[in-house]
Amino acid sequence: MTRTANQARPKAPSPVVQLTVHQVVRETADAVTLVLNAPTANTVRYRAGQFLTLRVPSADGPLARCYSLSSSPVADNLPAVTIKRVRDGRASNWICDNVTAGMVLDTLPPAGNFVPRDWDAPFVLLAAGSGITPVMSILRTALVAHRNPITLVYANADRESVIFDRDLAELARRHGDRLTVVHLLETEHGLPDATLIASAIANPAGAHVYICGPGPFMTVARAAASSKGIDEAQIHHEVFVSLESDAFEARPAESAPSADGDQVTATVELDGEEHTIDWPKSTVLLDVLLDKGLDAPYVCREGTCGGCAYTLLSGEVEMLDNQTLDDYDLARGSRLACQSLPRSEHLAIAFDI
Structure with missing residues (x-):
């Protein structure tokens, strides 16, 4: 429609x-x-x-x-x-x-884009501390609904700080033919570096890597994955952020110029319907959609969470900021509505495809 x-x-x-x-x-x-x-x-x-x-x-x-x-x-x-x-x-x-x-x-x-796309590929899951949280969701989903082999490398200060310790032990026992769990404890191994993490990645061929944890850990974890020959397009990360604004507070769209030449045309597929909109060149897409009463998804409006991600089917946009989409996301057309300004006269956009 x-x-x-x-x-x-x-x-x-x-x-x-x-x-x-x-x-x-x-x-x-x-x-x-x-x-x-x-x-x-x-x-x-x-x-x-x-x-x-x-x-x-x-x-x-x-x-x-x-x-x-x-x-x-x-x-x-x-x-x-x-x-x-x-x-x-x-x-x-x-x-x-x-x-x-x-x-x-x-x-x-x-919301969020730290979501596997290829559930048939081997998974290498690299987590530290509370970074295990989304990784646990991915791990348990793969074990229940898919058949791919999985290696989890989980770094913590000591055994007492291991979140889901008993659950992970039970999953490893039940799925020993598919799941390998490696604990890197600072009390036993020191702070994890790229060499230590790489040594725990035994069979990286064709693997997709999912990394979550503190910034320094993610840096060395990405380096470890790269050192094992894993393509950058297959390395994905989740970033923890503290929102600077109140995501629950409704904020009206800024008024935008409507003179000839100051706006473009876009078709937007949202919730199974296609909408044709005039998009002012000086206003980000999310503000335009909300101003027109369209129920576009969003969370932070800061470019940090990925909650307003959409797929750019045709045309070009400029993103003012991007702290969540990786190179693979960008290559497949993912963009952030809260940061997108139009740079083409006609664009086609789809949410949730």
């Missing part, structure tokens, strides 16, 4: 979803898993590797924080996020100290 959306329409409904905490699982002394109960079965539909954005109370006002889903969409009935306490982290400390079963939390819909 094709619609013209050049005139402003009623604003899209709020994407905020309220979820009840079904269970709080203490994973380690500094990490908890929140199992969340959606009001309806179809409220939270997510892919392995994605995250939820939670609204967290604070003395200075609500905080918006992104936490990866550690549950599997094919193995678990309820979604779950795992949060590790961060030194001086206002949100993580509040969650670890205060959240109990029965609490209701505001969330935004699942």
